[in-house]
Amino acid sequence: MLLATIWRSLRWRLLAALMLVALPAFLVAWSYGPERKDAIHFASYSRYVEATWFQLPGPSALFLLIAVIVSASGRLMRPGTELAYTLALPISRRRWLLAHAGSFVAAVAAVQLFVLIVFAIGARHWSQPLELSPLLVRSVGVIAAASVWVAVTIGALGLARYSVLAIALVLGALELEPHGRFQLQLPVTHSMGMLSAWDPWAFADPRAWQGGAVPVASIGVALALGLVGLGVGAWRMQRLEA
């Protein structure tokens, strides 16, 4: 009952997320070429992908948008007979909320897996080896950073109830921050700036971990933001009258 209902509301938003990410992922994979490789001195296709996709500002920031889209579920907190029937079964509200949150994170991970598959196709196209482990580590970073915005969107849903309003609330708040996250810069350069150390997305940038550094401030802010978002969502869920 739980997963079927979640999948029912999630599938179209997941498709929208895949469509959103497909073009930039293919663009990055296909923009690699001998002349470009020479121009920016990247040793390999994998390093190129890492720098082009994962460094910020860059297209991996799209996962913030994707996290918001997949999490903005109209069914999560909107009263109705289906919700009443589901919650009249021995399904706790906490379980209902966490099952949604887990599914949203899984959806983000599925989109990231799709991106990795595109990069693998690119590697085959350019006849280049793909160093999978660093890309997987970066992917986990992106999924972790996106999960924060899953929680924030759930919190926004708790306040706004309607998905469109929740999306507007989160993206509107993001407009207030000074960094231009959604820039696709090709060709990529080494001189691109980094996000603030306090930015909750900064820890997903590979450069934040260079030299054994741990981006404590970014992780701390991300954790706080995620907990507040989930806390607001849980509080509203407990008070929800189905």
Place this chain on the structure above:
Amino acid sequence: MTDAIRTDALVKRYRRFSRLGRRTEHSALAGLDFSVPPGGITGLLGPNGAGKTTAVKILLGLARATSGSAEVFGLDAQRDSLAIRERVSFVPAERAIFGWMRAERFVARVARWSERWDAARAARLMARWRIDGRARLRELSSGTQSRLLLLVALARGASLLVLDEPTTGLDPEAVDDALSELAIAAADGATVLLVTHRLEEVERICDRVVVMQDGRALVQADLDDLRAGWRTIEVAGHPVVDRLATWEEVAHVTRFGEHARMLVHSDADVVVERLRMLGAEVTSERPLTLREIYLAITHGDADAARDDLA
């Protein structure tokens, strides 16, 4: 023995905002006190807006009471909601739910959340009620949707069944079948709370009734006691007619010139005897049907209510 359901001074107020932003409050429940003993079938009656659905939502933990308490099998409806829902089956008044799901998958998914799922009973009822398991719920007729929800409620093996208009859309034969299944569940020890407007169904299977109006329980009694207590008595012209309305046993008096008809809610024999002792001529006396009793309780006078409803 612990009551299956007990509410004490249960109040539910909804806040609303007018277009001018002014806050108003609407009371759905205004101090509801009622109890349902374990076992048997209790009919929860009342006009639209009486607060029946709100009371059910609070009992199931789907809504929070503003004040007062609600208990199911001695468990607090808010605090112990999960434990309560493990023992309760619910049929909502709205049938058009999970329209996208196939019937057999709907049954299987509810079964996963039911510790005492009776698979044999589910299969038997699926076959007997001719429910096409491959059909999506939205493809089923309204009556078949009702049967499916009832089937699932029965097969969960719950100790308490809360059924909101469970026979909506059913043909007479299917109603008979559904009511007999409810009777079997009650005979097996389950408690059934039947929220309904269909008084003929209440008369057929309920042991007890609770009549609600304006967020309160006006009457709660065993059905037999209720029927035995209520009478309509007609009296020929006599000075006592002017005082009848003040008698404790009299619910309502209607004057017809020199005659009067009164509805008596208790001790009808005592009232008749008293009238005769006072020299009044009792021209007729008869018991009331449940419908008449219900209308008398909720409108004050069965005949006047019938006229109003017409």
